[in-house]
Amino acid sequence: MTAALTTEAGTDQLPEVADPINVTPRDARELTRHFLARLAELEEGTPEYQYARNTLIEMNISLVRYAAARFRSRGPAEMEDIVQVGVIGLIKAIDRFEVSREVEFTSFSIPYIVGEIKRFFRDTSWAVHVPRRLQEARVQLAHATEELSSRLGRTPTVSELSQLMSLSEEEVIEARVASNGYNSSSLDAAVSTGEDGEGVLADFIGTEDAALELVEDFHSLAPLIAELDERERLILHMRFVEECTQAEIGKRLGISQMHVSRLLNRLLARLRAALLTTG
Template sequence: MTGDSYDDIEPLLKQLAVAVETGAPERKALREEAIDRCLPLADHIARKFSGRGEAFEDLLQVARLGLVQSIDRFDVYRGSRFLSFAVPTMMGEVRRYFRDSTWAVRVPRRIKETQVRLGVTIETLAQRLGRMPKARELAAELDVDQGELTQALLAANAYQSASLEAVCPDDGENTPLAMLDALGVDETGYEYVDQLLAVRPLIAELPDRERRVLMMRFFESMTQNQIAEQLGVSQMQVSRILSKTLGRLRAESLAN
């Protein structure tokens, strides 16, 4: 096998299957060869999930575990391609790792799965409808009831905890600031929540960044620090974006 081609992996797996069935002594070497040949594929899967708050080494280990399971479980006599079986298996293992191992507070599995799908669903519906989706629309799209939707929204806060002594960026100048010192900052946006609900049609006309910040803050229950980390800006910049955007919506609403 050369480059990224896996065209000859099935013949190798057939040799392995025959060796296992007959108890041939080379079965261990064939299994190790098959795993070694497909390691770049597992590494690629791990990289697809990197940058989401988990160590790449952990993701790599999980993806490679999925690869080993794929090789051990693959039925060469079904006539299907190995990659069509191995890729979903490895991706499934990594997704289960995120779902089961990276939550600071225990959350039911079904709620975790709904929460993972929530962000993409909000964006998809917002683009389709030209406005922020309502709770019943989100619930229908996700095929859950509104009670479960509410639990999924709240579950976002249970994904990852942070020490109060952890250092976070402050004013855009990379000034060290303990998380404890950042707590208690006035959240000027809350006074605009009622107005926000009344100006949904105007939200669709906002620039992408402003609309995304609003969605993350008020529909995904993200903190300003979490938004700042995702956008690569400071918490103070997020605060200014929120204040400016909500003020603009309020002014346009009153003008209309």
């Protein structure tokens, strides 16, 4: 441990961290595991709970800055706002982390931090992210359309806009398409269906993604597979990744197809039982 840690007068079972923000990454990882485990045991609202939670936040600010670095092109003035928004994601990750899942906190928290930052951009700028060149082309397109409409007394064609903007017709069309991403409509927006009928936008777009329900299962399955021995993982990989037949697996491992079948059945039964227990 570094000098940032002291052993005097700390809270029960938790070391006192004199300067959490400046704890080294190595110490932060070790302390984070310890603090998260203790946090799960503490009663919310108690002084020790608040100490553990606040220390976790301060120790992991470096994670937020790391995640925010990918957005540095937006300028230093906005970077501080991005970091502050990222801290909200960090807090959500701390509150939702489950020690029993045996997942590294870094891997768990980064998606929360980045997701919160992206949500900030979504809510404060374009409804859909588009490249900066297309954002600039949209403004140019709006001015050109207004100028030509006033001059011609009608809506200008793509060719006419192309000449005024000094862009190819393909780029003008692309800018028009990108303009649709500036504002979004609510899925609950009313849509006329004709014959005095009315529905909502959600009824006409999108489909249910059946595979979405598997995301949580995959997340829970990963640490269970990691606990298997090398041969068991190889059998699963050959069967479900390489999509080998049981006969092909048996040939590669030097065992019978029946033996492969029994091994697979036992493996899948163990994983299924473990998933039901953790779920």
